[in-house]
Amino acid sequence: MKRAGMIGSLLFIVLAAGSIIWYFNTASGQRAVKNVISDTTGGMERVVKVYSEDGQLIEQYEGKIDIQDTEYGNKILFDLDGKRIIIYNATVITEEK
Known part of the structure; x- marks a missing residue:
């Protein structure tokens, strides 16, 4: 049962990381990054x-x-x-x- 929980957790982490990487490679994600940079650097x-x-x-x-x-x-x-x-x-x- 522990192994199934570890596999589920690993799968969740991989999917979450993939979603984040995918988002920041979209036009919306790149605009969001520019907005944050603009806000934090004046x-x-x-x-x-x-x-x-x-x-x-x-x-x-x-x-x-x-x-x-x-x-x-x-x-x-x-x-x-x-x-x-x-x-x-x-x-x-x-x-x-």
């Missing part, structure tokens, strides 16, 4: 472009930026060079360098 090197309603470039920011948006999508905020930047109701495009 952001990623990015270019943030802010556009007006008629498509004109209003402002561009570059640097190590950690983006936080809202669930409603009408506000984005980030810190750059020790200053908080909050953008309301604009089209914002962020690109990772």
Whole structure:
């Protein structure tokens, strides 16, 4: 009976490890890793472009930026060079360098 329990435990560990490895090799898993790295290191090197309603470039920011948006999508905020930047109701495009 002990042997069956050990085999079951080993099988569980192998399946759990396989699932974890599989997850981190998916696009969702890789995004999750990037999110954790961005959160723990103060952001990623990015270019943030802010556009007006008629498509004109209003402002561009570059640097190590950690983006936080809202669930409603009408506000984005980030810190750059020790200053908080909050953008309301604009089209914002962020690109990772």
